[in-house]
Amino acid sequence: MTMLGDRQQLAYIASQAADARVNVELETEGMTLNIGPQHPATHGTLRIIARLDGEQVVWAEPSCGYMHRGYEKLAEVRTFPQVTALVNRIDWLGSFANEVPFILAAEELMGIEAPPRAQWIRTILFELSRIANVSLFLGDLGVQLGAITPVFFAFRDREYVLNLIEGATGGRFHPNFDRIGGLKDDLPAGFIDETRVVMRKMRKFCDEIEGLLFGNEIFEARTRGIGVIPRDLALQYGLSGANLRGSGVDWDLRRDQKLPMAWDKVDWKVWTHPDGDSYARCWIRLQEVRESTLIVEKLLDSLPSGPVMAKVPRIIKVPEGEAWVSTENPLGEMGYYVVSKGELGPFRVKIRSASFNNISIVPWLLKGVYVPDIITILASLYFILGDIDR
Amino acid sequence: MSSLAEITVALGDAVEDSFEKGSDDDVDTWVRVKTSAWRDAASTLREKLDYDYFCFLSAIDWLPSPYGRGEEDPTAERAAIDSTIRQGYTGGATRMQVFARLVNHRTHHGVTLKADVPDDSLTIDSWVGVFAGANWHERETHEMFGISFAGHPDLRNMYLPTDFEGHPLRKDFPLLARIVKPWPGIVDVEPLPGGSDEEGEAE
Numbered sequence: 001m002t003m004l005g006d007r008q009q010l011a012y013i014a015s016q017a018a019d020a021r022v023n024v025e026l027e028t029e030g031m032t033l034n035i036g037p038q039h040p041a042t043h044g045t046l047r048i049i050a051r052l053d054g055e056q057v058v059w060a061e062p063s064c065g066y067m068h069r070g071y072e073k074l075a076e077v078r079t080f081p082q083v084t085a086l087v088n089r090i091d092w093l094g095s096f097a098n099e100v101p102f103i104l105a106a107e108e109l110m111g112i113e114a115p116p117r118a119q120w121i122r123t124i125l126f127e128l129s130r131i132a133n134v135s136l137f138l139g140d141l142g143v144q145l146g147a148i149t150p151v152f153f154a155f156r157d158r159e160y161v162l163n164l165i166e167g168a169t170g171g172r173f174h175p176n177f178d179r180i181g182g183l184k185d186d187l188p189a190g191f192i193d194e195t196r197v198v199m200r201k202m203r204k205f206c207d208e209i210e211g212l213l214f215g216n217e218i219f220e221a222r223t224r225g226i227g228v229i230p231r232d233l234a235l236q237y238g239l240s241g242a243n244l245r246g247s248g249v250d251w252d253l254r255r256d257q258k259l260p261m262a263w264d265k266v267d268w269k270v271w272t273h274p275d276g277d278s279y280a281r282c283w284i285r286l287q288e289v290r291e292s293t294l295i296v297e298k299l300l301d302s303l304p305s306g307p308v309m310a311k312v313p314r315i316i317k318v319p320e321g322e323a324w325v326s327t328e329n330p331l332g333e334m335g336y337y338v339v340s341k342g343e344l345g346p347f348r349v350k351i352r353s354a355s356f357n358n359i360s361i362v363p364w365l366l367k368g369v370y371v372p373d374i375i376t377i378l379a380s381l382y383f384i385l386g387d388i389d390r
Numbered sequence: 391m392s393s394l395a396e397i398t399v400a401l402g403d404a405v406e407d408s409f410e411k412g413s414d415d416d417v418d419t420w421v422r423v424k425t426s427a428w429r430d431a432a433s434t435l436r437e438k439l440d441y442d443y444f445c446f447l448s449a450i451d452w453l454p455s456p457y458g459r460g461e462e463d464p465t466a467e468r469a470a471i472d473s474t475i476r477q478g479y480t481g482g483a484t485r486m487q488v489f490a491r492l493v494n495h496r497t498h499h500g501v502t503l504k505a506d507v508p509d510d511s512l513t514i515d516s517w518v519g520v521f522a523g524a525n526w527h528e529r530e531t532h533e534m535f536g537i538s539f540a541g542h543p544d545l546r547n548m549y550l551p552t553d554f555e556g557h558p559l560r561k562d563f564p565l566l567a568r569i570v571k572p573w574p575g576i577v578d579v580e581p582l583p584g585g586s587d588e589e590g591e592a593e
Contacts, residue, residue: 065549237523
């Protein structure tokens, strides 16, 4: 409650007291509301069971598993290079970013490192997936709160980024482009100039969304002070990405972790917000898209030349050992705990996906909120079903 | 004092074994604690050393899969599979191990905690009282490995139907798709025709 101003706090207490009085007078009966699994506002097959008292949620519980595909089991019968095709489909809006931590974990176990140019291109494609992913979030956010226009802008402008990813990798959604030791191919001709143009377009898109949504009074009323996550609870639940930074924790794995990637080669800023409410989370994502476009431009300026593939045996056997590698994906911390027994494939892969942790706070967070705020809170936590169920 | 030394001192005789990997500023730490100290280890690290970020909790089944990698011809006689259990970093004595990762969000140092789960009872203390976020992770581990967490409020299935039998991530749970039909992906690792570069290098 420390995030609210005095006046807000008083208003909050007054409204709670009024509700309590009404409930005592009317003796309201509880009702169970089932949201999903098929519901336009849940973008995926997440089902929320909420018990209501009037308009207020007394108890809520998400029910997952409508999309569980068992990637941890499947990975145990694949070879290392084959696993990337699976993990691509975890967070399908930013697929390339899913491949990177797994490949880095395998490289760590093998003791090899991708050549500088490959590291740069990896980082560029990683940031492009973030832009594609989060720009869709920004549009979707509008739809969920009742504004139709932003989503058209988002789908229109995301297409430019997807075209870039397709141009470089051959796949719009499932690039499967990262290889142990480097990348499948170098960048195509014209990619750099085209990317600069698109990055400028994306910054314009951010300005448009900022004007449409973040300056909008209704949007502020629907998101300010809604779904406040205190800082230590965010850490306890293992929230990550914008959800954690929205609660005032200055932590970004791109900056705070040593990885053979190119983020530490350029200057950029980690955005945080002290409020911890839905508005803070959305605002941070908007800033991060902007920041990502700048990162991409700076990386293009300093793109080194050279090969994109290290010397790697054609039949990849990963030495015995265990490795944990995580990266700051569009949705938050995505990591793989890879156990190898020196065979062609992994012995065990634990996939730590961001949305699973981010959504696990929902039962706590939905207690006491009003029905329309369920949608705001779910939208602002931003999850992707494939990333919860894996 | 290095992070591992700090952890060893704080946890005292709960530590069974530890392991460290990496260079000075980028070190990753593994610590295996006694089964009985699993919960206390988490709260000690959280209270005393500020490992306040809960990353994940899961389990490993160290039994080598009796079904191999599912790449053999199913009609052929099955080759004998060595079923000796070998644990990974920091060793261990049981087939099942739980492991979890905690991070200090100020120093960004992470530690992977492991603990043996007794083969007969398959029960270990729950972390829910220490890290509220462990709730879902323990539910997932419970349904996938059949490990019970003492003190967990509600070990319902997360993904599987309530009456599902078996624990899919155990190694002796067959992946039926692979048994019915051999995996065609095996052709990927056959040597290219016309080349004897079995151990050859990529260009």
